[in-house]
Each structure stands twice: as structure tokens, then as C-alpha cells.
Amino acid sequence: MQIMNEIEEAEVATVRALPETIDALEQLSWNYWWSWAADGASVFRDLDPEVWDGVEHNARRLLRETPEFRMTRMATDPTFIGRVRKLAEDFKRYMDPAAKVWAADGARSLMHANPVAYFCAEFGIHQSLPLYSGGLGMLAGDHLKSASDLGLPLVAVGLLYHHGYFRQRLRRDGWQEEHYGKIDTDDLPIQLVHDEAGTPLRVELLIRGRGVECQAWRVDVGRVKLYLLDTNLEENHPIDRLITGHLYGGDRETRCVQEMVLGIGGIRLLRKLDIEPHVFHLNEGHSAFLTLELARELTIAGQSFADAAREVRGRCVFTTHTPVAAGHDEFLPSLVEHCFGPEYAESLGLTLAELLDLGRVAAGDEAELFGLTPLALKMCRSTNGVSRIHGAVSRELWKVLWPESTAAETPITHVTNGVHAPTWVAPLIRELYAKHIGPDWCEQECDARRWTDGVERITDEELWRAHRLLKQRLVAFIRHRLYHARVMHGESMLYAEAARTMFEPEALTIGFARRVAAYKRWSLILHDPERLMRLIDHAERPVQLVFAGKAHPQDQGAKQILQQLAQWKLDPRVMRRAVFIQDYDQEIARQLVQSVDVWLNVPRRPLEASGTSGEKVAMNGGLNLSVLDGWWPEGYDGTNGWAVGGAETAAASGAMPDEDARDAESLYRVLEDEVVPTFYDRDATGIPRRWVAMMKRSIETLVPAFNSDRMVQEYARKIYLGESK
Ligand SMILES: *Cc1c(COP(=O)(O)O)cnc(C)c1O
Numbered sequence: 001m002q003i004m005n006e007i008e009e010a011e012v013a014t015v016r017a018l019p020e021t022i023d024a025l026e027q028l029s030w031n032y033w034w035s036w037a038a039d040g041a042s043v044f045r046d047l048d049p050e051v052w053d054g055v056e057h058n059a060r061r062l063l064r065e066t067p068e069f070r071m072t073r074m075a076t077d078p079t080f081i082g083r084v085r086k087l088a089e090d091f092k093r094y095m096d097p098a099a100k101v102w103a104a105d106g107a108r109s110l111m112h113a114n115p116v117a118y119f120c121a122e123f124g125i126h127q128s129l130p131l132y133s134g135g136l137g138m139l140a141g142d143h144l145k146s147a148s149d150l151g152l153p154l155v156a157v158g159l160l161y162h163h164g165y166f167r168q169r170l171r172r173d174g175w176q177e178e179h180y181g182k183i184d185t186d187d188l189p190i191q192l193v194h195d196e197a198g199t200p201l202r203v204e205l206l207i208r209g210r211g212v213e214c215q216a217w218r219v220d221v222g223r224v225k226l227y228l229l230d231t232n233l234e235e236n237h238p239i240d241r242l243i244t245g246h247l248y249g250g251d252r253e254t255r256c257v258q259e260m261v262l263g264i265g266g267i268r269l270l271r272k273l274d275i276e277p278h279v280f281h282l283n284e285g286h287s288a289f290l291t292l293e294l295a296r297e298l299t300i301a302g303q304s305f306a307d308a309a310r311e312v313r314g315r316c317v318f319t320t321h322t323p324v325a326a327g328h329d330e331f332l333p334s335l336v337e338h339c340f341g342p343e344y345a346e347s348l349g350l351t352l353a354e355l356l357d358l359g360r361v362a363a364g365d366e367a368e369l370f371g372l373t374p375l376a377l378k379m380c381r382s383t384n385g386v387s388r389i390h391g392a393v394s395r396e397l398w399k400v401l402w403p404e405s406t407a408a409e410t411p412i413t414h415v416t417n418g419v420h421a422p423t424w425v426a427p428l429i430r431e432l433y434a435k436h437i438g439p440d441w442c443e444q445e446c447d448a449r450r451w452t453d454g455v456e457r458i459t460d461e462e463l464w465r466a467h468r469l470l471k472q473r474l475v476a477f478i479r480h481r482l483y484h485a486r487v488m489h490g491e492s493m494l495y496a497e498a499a500r501t502m503f504e505p506e507a508l509t510i511g512f513a514r515r516v517a518a519y520k521r522w523s524l525i526l527h528d529p530e531r532l533m534r535l536i537d538h539a540e541r542p543v544q545l546v547f548a549g550k551a552h553p554q555d556q557g558a559k560q561i562l563q564q565l566a567q568w569k570l571d572p573r574v575m576r577r578a579v580f581i582q583d584y585d586q587e588i589a590r591q592l593v594q595s596v597d598v599w600l601n602v603p604r605r606p607l608e609a610s611g612t613s614g615e616k617v618a619m620n621g622g623l624n625l626s627v628l629d630g631w632w633p634e635g636y637d638g639t640n641g642w643a644v645g646g647a648e649t650a651a652a653s654g655a656m657p658d659e660d661a662r663d664a665e666s667l668y669r670v671l672e673d674e675v676v677p678t679f680y681d682r683d684a685t686g687i688p689r690r691w692v693a694m695m696k697r698s699i700e701t702l703v704p705a706f707n708s709d710r711m712v713q714e715y716a717r718k719i720y721l722g723e724s725k
Pocket of ligand 1: 135
């Protein structure tokens with residue numbers, strides 16, 4: 001006994017005790033709330049900026065790795081002590097169960113005993129938790145944060161990928177290479193979930209004929225708890241340990257078994273946690289197997305599958321996120337059979353053929369693959385797309401499942417995506433909002449009246465000054481990144497040093513950062529290289545371009561696009577004015593969306609379901625230059641940004657073989673005739689008055705509509721509490 005105590009004490013001692021003046025940082029570091037709180041990230045950064053960058057903004061590691069001398073210096077700095085205390089008080093107030101929240105009135109019938117269960121294959125909470133690849137994950141992260149801010153009872157379920165998503169490095173010839181790190185669970189603010197007896201909680205599944213054990217981790221995202229399933233346990237077969245290895249890195253079979261763990265394991269986990277959700281939200285089809293598991297609970301209790309399915313349908317809602325075929329998971333019937341084995345269908349009271357039919361548009365068509373989208377569409381009472389256009393496109397795409405309805409009558413609606421303002425708005429702009437909209441601006445994001453009045457009070461000088469400062473920061477960031485990328489490539493010191501004077505803070509800066517996928521049309525801007533050259537290489541009115549984005553590891557075509565871009569950049573005239581920042585992630589996104597003048601978006605219509613990066617830009621005063629697809633037709637009003645091309649879609653007008661040429665022509669014309677002249681039209685004090693007026697229009701018209709508080713409120717009212725039960 002004596003010995004045990006000593007060992008325990010020794011273990012505790014290896015956990016570093018912080019000086020008591022700033023020991024609140026320990027508790028704060030365990031909840032990602034700090035990442036969107038006012039002065040949250042900056043308090044952690046200021047503890048030790050060098051370590052902060054070295055640990056890639058991981059607050060847990062920062063507290064462990066900050067040298068003692070620095071730690072004590074900050075712990076005796078009255079200003080810093082005051083900031084830590086203020087942050088801790090804000091957190092306490094935020095987490096207070098008696099705090100006044102929107103959901104207390106706005107979604108009263110959703111109770112904590114019966115929360116929304118939100119399932120997703122990826123979550124983009126913060127760059128220190130690399131469990132996301134792009135827009136879907138970011139959207140899920142923003143959904144959790146707004147649910148937390150609004151006090152909406154919600155628990156989330158996902159997977160803990162031990163190798164996360166890949167890190168991107170471009171070779172000198174521009175070819176993308178993928179690198180997978182390994183996350184260290186001790187480094188992250190995640191805690192193993194225990195049962196009441198204090199032993200780690202486990203759920204078990206039968207996959208490929210083998211028992212697979214899963215443990216679960218909990219991440220606190222403000223008031224919301226995110227549970228992450230994990231198969232990396234010694235008891236498991238080595239192959240099964242890798243089920244939760246990589247996000248989107250494996251083959252079809254890996255994807256199928258991952259989705260079994262997410263859907264089936266996720267339901268079993270909620271049961272063990274004694275959580276009885278009011279509604280299950282399938283955020284994208286990846287988690288659709290959960291509907292089978294809910295049905296199985298009923299069939300093993302004696303119900304018929306038909307009755308069970310009806311009941312399940314009453315409790316599940318589905319959000320589809322893309323009209324692109326590759327975004328809809330499909331599996332060979334033999335693969336489904338292999339992964340599930342015969343037992344699962346049996347326990348549902350179904351034959352294997354009947355089970356397979358659930359994932360097909362045409363029952364009985366043995367050539368058809370098993371699709372998770374058809375499964376979700378059949379097993380959920382509500383389906384929505386993520387913008388008005390995407391709703392219509394999805395009705396068209398899936399109307400076959402409702403043969404008695406026309407496309408217009410197909411029961412698929414939409415909730416347009418929004419983004420979490422406190423996560424995406426730069427501190428300098430936050431300050432302006434606090435001053436002119438009000439200190440509670442982030443609780444009043446949807447109040448259009450307040451934004452119109454408040455934005456009017458922001459002077460041109462203030463807004464332009466804040467934006468210019470942010471652009472200076474962006475240029476410094478680009479130089480820093482580029483310098484290190486060149487050193488990494490073993491380039492000459494002369495060439496590496498040249499990065500330190502690249503780019504101009506005062507030049508018109510256009511950002512283009514997104515996944516490298518064919519429909520996003522990365523090469524559209526290069527359609528006419530000479531015309532583009534005249535634009536960027538202009539002596540008085542230069543234009544500079546910032547690119548960032550990852551290609552899917554298996555998408556060779558996308559990697560070629562990246563390589564072409566790298567080749568184009570080799571032209572010395574281009575090199576001064578265009579840069580590609582490697583390894584696009586949340587932090588790089590933040591740097592870009594907070595600082596660019598213009599955000600370019602040129603997807604092939606109607607394939608951009610929503611897009612959210614342009615919404616982040618608008619919140620920071622940047623202007624959108626975008627094809628009228630996704631969210632933009634709902635936001636654009638002729639005064640708050642620009643449209644590329646018309647509103648017609650390929651789907652509506654048949655094939656449009658010259659679509660690229662027409663859109664490129666429109667893009668160049670808008671740039672030459674409107675964007676560049678407006679930006680460089682300065683008054684005697686150097687302020688582009690017409691431009692700043694557009695920035696204000698953009699903020700006041702777009703922030704109230706495209707923030708994630710509006711989105712989550714709409715989900716609560718229209719989808720979670722929707723009447724059609
Ligand atoms: C916002 C965001 C996205 C989504 O942007 P799109 O407009 O959908 O292309 C993708 N990746 C990161 C890192 C983001 O922050």
C-alpha cells in the first residue's frame with residue numbers, strides 16, 4: 001500500500017505544476033473553448049511565442065514545454081496574470097449551467113437528457129487536433145462550437161485517427177508528397193472515457209468475423225462533448241488496430257470498416273454512456289450504418305424490420321454535402337458481405353440480399369453497389385442539402401427514390417452552411433465589432449438590423465487601417481513560410497533569402513485556397529496566361545496571388561494540377577507575384593481569410609454544394625469574387641462582391657462545352673474592369689473609398705446570414721424539432 005502511494009505520487013509529480021498565479025491555464029487548456037474566446041489563443045501564445053509556434057499551437061504541449069525561466073517570468077508579470085484571470089473568469093461564466101442561452105427559449109423541447117447526437121467522420125476543431133481534411137470537418141467543428149455557444153444540447157461522435165490526415169510537402173518539381181505523423185494522445189486535451197467503476201469503457205463489434213474492441217476519448221468543445229472511437233488496442237488483431245489509423249488514407253475495405261465503427265460503434269457507445277438522443281444527425285453518409293444498428297436494437301427485441309425501420313426513420317436526420325459522385329461512398333456487395341458477415345443481417349431479420357437492397361436505388365439490381373447515401377435517404381425522416389441550389393440539385397439527383405413525386409416534390413430541403421465567427425474573425429476586426437456592434441456582437445450575429453446600424457458607425461479609416469495591418473501580417477507570414485520551404489528544399493541561401501522580400505503589403509492580393517479537385521477548376525485563372533500576366537505584372541497596379549490546398553492522396557489528376565501551377569510559378573515575372581503555401585490547414589486558412597483583399601472561387605456549376613471559405617473572408621472584410629454556385633447566389637446582391645459568369649448551370653441548360661472559356665473571359669473582365677480599378681482608386685488620404693464601401697456592404701449583408709449560429713438555429717427549428725415525425 002505504502003509503495004503504491006509513492007508510485008502514484010511520483011506519477012503525479014511528472015505532471016508539471018504551473019505557478020499558482022497562472023495555474024488556471026491548466027484547466028483552460030483542457031477545453032477548446034480557449035481557441036475561440038477573446039484573448040484565448042493570444043494568452044497561450046504570449047506565454048512563450050517561440051514554443052507556441054514550435055508545438056503548432058498545441059496548448060497542452062505548450063504548458064509542458066515552456067522553459068521554467070520563461071514560465072516564472074510570465075507568472076510574475078501582473079499584466080499577464082490579469083489576462084489569465086480574466087480568461088478563467090470568462091470561461092467560468094461561459095460554462096455556468098445557469099448562464100442565459102438561446103436554446104433555453106429557442107429550442108426548449110430539446111433537453112440535456114435527450115440531446116442531439118451529431119455523427120461525422122471528421123471534425124475540424126483546431127489545427128492541433130488533426131482529425132479533418134477540409135470543408136466537411138471544418139463545418140462539423142463550427143457546428144459544435146455554435147451548438148455550445150447557443151446552449152443547444154448536443155453530443156458528437158467521431159473517430160480518433162492515430163495518424164490523422166496527411167501533411168503535404170511539395171517536391172522541388174511540384175509533385176505532392178504525403179506524410180503521416182502519429183498523434184500522441186498524451187499531448188492532446190483528450191481524456192479516455194471510463195465507466196462508473198473507473199475502468200476504461202469499451203464497446204465491441206463483430207467486423208470481418210473478428211471481435212473488435214473500441215475505446216473512446218472525450219474532447220471538450222465548450223459545453224459540447226465530442227466522443228472519438230479508437231480501435232488501436234493491444235487486444236485487437238493488428239489489422240483491426242489500424243481501422244482508426246488514417247483519415248481517408250485507406251482502401252475501400254478500410255473505409256467500410258471505419259464506417260462500421262463510427263455508425264455501429266457510435267450507437268453502442270451512446271448506450272454505454274446512458275445517452276438517449278432525441279435525434280440522430282448523420283452529417284454526411286459516412287455514419288449511415290448507425291440507422292441499421294438502431295433498427296437492430298428493435299429487431300432483437302422482437303419487432304419486425306419494417307416496424308423497426310419506421311421507428312428509426314422518426315429519429316434520424318441526414319445532411320448530404322456534395323453532388324459529386326466521388327463524395328458518396330459505395331461498396332461492392334461482396335465487400336459489405338465480407339465486413340458484416342452473415343450475423344448482422346440475420347439479427348435484423350433480413351436476408352443478405354435484403355440488407356444490400358437498403359443501400360440501392362433500385363432494389364434487386366445486383367449490379368448496383370451498396371451506397372451509404374441511398375441508405376441514409378431511406379432511413380432518415382429528413383434530408384437536407386447545404387445551400388438553396390444544392391437542395392435543388394440533390395432533389396434532382398435523388399428523385400428516383402421517390403418515384404411518385406416530381407423533383408420539386410422530392411422531400412429534400414436545405415440549410416445553408418455558415419461559419420463560426422469567433423473562430424474565424426481576426427482579433428483586430430473583432431475589436432471593431434465589439435466597439436461598433438457591441439461587446440456582445442458574437443451573441444448577436446443574426447440580428448441584421450444591428451449589423452446595418454453598427455457597420456455604418458465604423459469609419460472608413462478604422463476599417464481600412466485594420467485591413468492593411470492584417471495584410472502586412474499576411475505578407476510576413478508568406479515570407480516566413482516560403483523562406484522555410486526553400487531552406488527545406490535545400491535551395492541556395494540566396495534564393496531562400498529572396499523569400500524575405502517577396503510580395504508587397506500594398507498590392508491587391510487575391511486568395512485561392514481549397515481542396516485540389518477537378519470541379520474546383522484550379523486552372524481556370526491560368527486559362528489565358530498572357531492576359532493573366534498583364535494583370536499581375538502591372539507596374540502601378542500589380543495583382544498578387546496566394547494559393548494553398550491539398551490534393552487527395554489517390555487523385556493523380558489533382559497532383560498534376562498542382563505540378564502545373566508550380567511550373568507556371570517558375571517564370572520570374574510570376575514568381576514575384578504568386579505563391580503556393582504548403583500544407584493547407586485551419587491555421588493557414590485563418591491567415592488567408594483574415595487578410596486577403598479578394599477571395600476567388602470558380603467551381604464548375606453546380607458542383608460546389610456550399611463552400612464556406614468565402615463566408616470566413618466576408619466576416620473579415622474581404623470581398624468575394626465567385627461563380628454563382630453554392631452559398632454565393634444567396635449572398636451576392638450586386639453591391640457586396642462580384643459574380644463570375646451567369647447563374648445558368650450545366651444541369652439546367654444541358655452540356656456547356658465552352659463553360660470554362662466563358663467563365664475565364666468573365667473572370668478576366670471583372671478583374672480588369674472592376675476589381676483592379678476599384679482597389680487602386682484612392683482619395684488624397686490613400687483610402688479606396690468605393691472599395692471600403694463594398695467591404696462594409698459585404699460585412700453587413702453577409703455576416704448575419706452566413707454565420708453558424710444562424711445555421712445551428714435553423715437546424716434546431718427546422719430539422720431537429722421538425723414536425724414530420
Ligand atoms: C473553410 C475551410 C475549408 C472549406 O472551404 P471551401 O470553401 O469549402 O473550399 C477547407 N479547408 C480548410 C482548412 C478550411 O478552413
